Amino acid sequence: MDKSPDAYRTISEVAVSMDLPQHVLRFWETRFPQIKPLKRGGGRRYYRPEDVELLRAIKRLLYGHGYTIKGVQKMLRDQGIQSVVRSEPAAKPAEAPAPAPLAVREARVDPPMGEPVAPALKPKPGLGKSEAALLRALLMDLREAERLLAQARAH
Numbered sequence: 001m002d003k004s005p006d007a008y009r010t011i012s013e014v015a016v017s018m019d020l021p022q023h024v025l026r027f028w029e030t031r032f033p034q035i036k037p038l039k040r041g042g043g044r045r046y047y048r049p050e051d052v053e054l055l056r057a058i059k060r061l062l063y064g065h066g067y068t069i070k071g072v073q074k075m076l077r078d079q080g081i082q083s084v085v086r087s088e089p090a091a092k093p094a095e096a097p098a099p100a101p102l103a104v105r106e107a108r109v110d111p112p113m114g115e116p117v118a119p120a121l122k123p124k125p126g127l128g129k130s131e132a133a134l135l136r137a138l139l140m141d142l143r144e145a146e147r148l149l150a151q152a153r154a155h
Contacts, residue, residue, distance in 0.1 A: 005049060006049055007049075011037070011047070032054075034076055035051055
């Protein structure tokens with residue numbers, strides 16, 4: 001049974017509908033104070049329809065138009081939520097270039113175990129708890145991807 005367009009959505013429902021991992025939505029909440037889901041007992045999030053619209057606009061700007069998080073923050077600050085949600089940006093303004101993607105490191109194979117081992121990542125000093133948690137979650141995702149790749153190659 002489908003929910004009404006005015007119904008609140010859980011983080012899992014929003015993540016599935018937007019094809020994004022839940023941790024990305026939680027990370028965006030730390031970067032965009034305009035995203036304010038209701039939080040109930042146990043910290044469970046409920047997104048209002050306007051929260052979902054804003055999340056879709058942020059995804060469109062970041063992934064579709066190549067804006068950086070700082071660029072989207074500036075747009076929200078300068079133009080307001082409704083303007084950003086309702087409009088398509090005409091041209092991407094000049095902003096600092098996004099950092100280059102991290103080089104893919106070759107995983108070494110540990111002879112006794114035969115399992116790929118990712119190089120150790122140490123967070124930079126000064127990272128906040130949310131950034132460190134996000135990095136840990138991403139590292140776990142990468143390790144799982146490495147495991148699945150190694151398993152697929154073995155077959």
